[in-house]
């Protein structure tokens with residue numbers, strides 16, 4: 001168990017690898033969030049084939065987004081909440 | 092007839108319309124059906140949003156209840172066929188700000204001005220740091236990510252919840268939060284960087300940040 005956690009955190013801590021431009025970051029999020037136009041998306045996809053900082057950044061940010069969606073606990077709605085809302089409405 | 096002027100006037104009237112000013116035109120049966128069919132099915136996401144804002148089950152309960160009571164009271168201002176989820180989220184967010192946030196113990200307000208001018212200025216290049224590895228997130232246990240999210244200032248937490256957990260569009264988020272789309276982008280950008288900082292912090296606290 002301890003070894004598994006060690007490996008996990010060793011993976012998180014890599015090295016800083018460089019820079020790209022501000023527009024790329026903006027595009028990156030647009031693509032990731034499904035907000036980019038077709039042209040923007042096409043441009044970005046071809047850009048990350050050549051730019052490793054952007055490629056890595058995209059992969060990382062996308063992974064965080066996916067993990068958030070998959071792993072953040074979903075809380076059950078308390079069973080009496082709906083009844084209590086309806087009760088209040090009919091008062 | 093100046094139609095442009097007319098259109099502008101309508102927009103102003105629409106924007107200036109307070110919910111209270113709307114006269115009831117729907118009968119009770121119609122209201123109840125709308126409420127039941129379009130609003131009640133969204134209680135799950137609303138409750139989760141409320142819980143992640145307040146971190147308290149009772150407060151989340153109250154907040155959701157209040158949201159639904161307001162939604163029913165102001166149901167005339169809801170346009171059928173528009174996004175009910177965004178509309179309800181906006182009501183919940185406003186209720187939270189009005190009634191919970193001022194009482195809650197929250198960290199100091201973030202200086203968005205600074206953040207946004209940084210993000211919007213053309214001469215600043217965004218350094219792309221890739222000191223987080225993809226593989227780590229693929230296997231990352233949920234607790235770390237949830238903790239990183241919960242540790243964020245409420246405005247940053249909110250934008251991540253709306254975008255990444257609930258899948259709202261930038262435009263919908265702008266409406267829910269009453270901010271321009273540019274601010275949605277910059278806040279999201281900042282929130283995501285903070286999330287990654289938190290994840291790095293966890294790693295360091297576990298003792299893996301030392302240079303070999």
Ligand SMILES: [Zn+2]
Nearest residue numbers: 020024051054
């Ligand atoms: Zn690039």
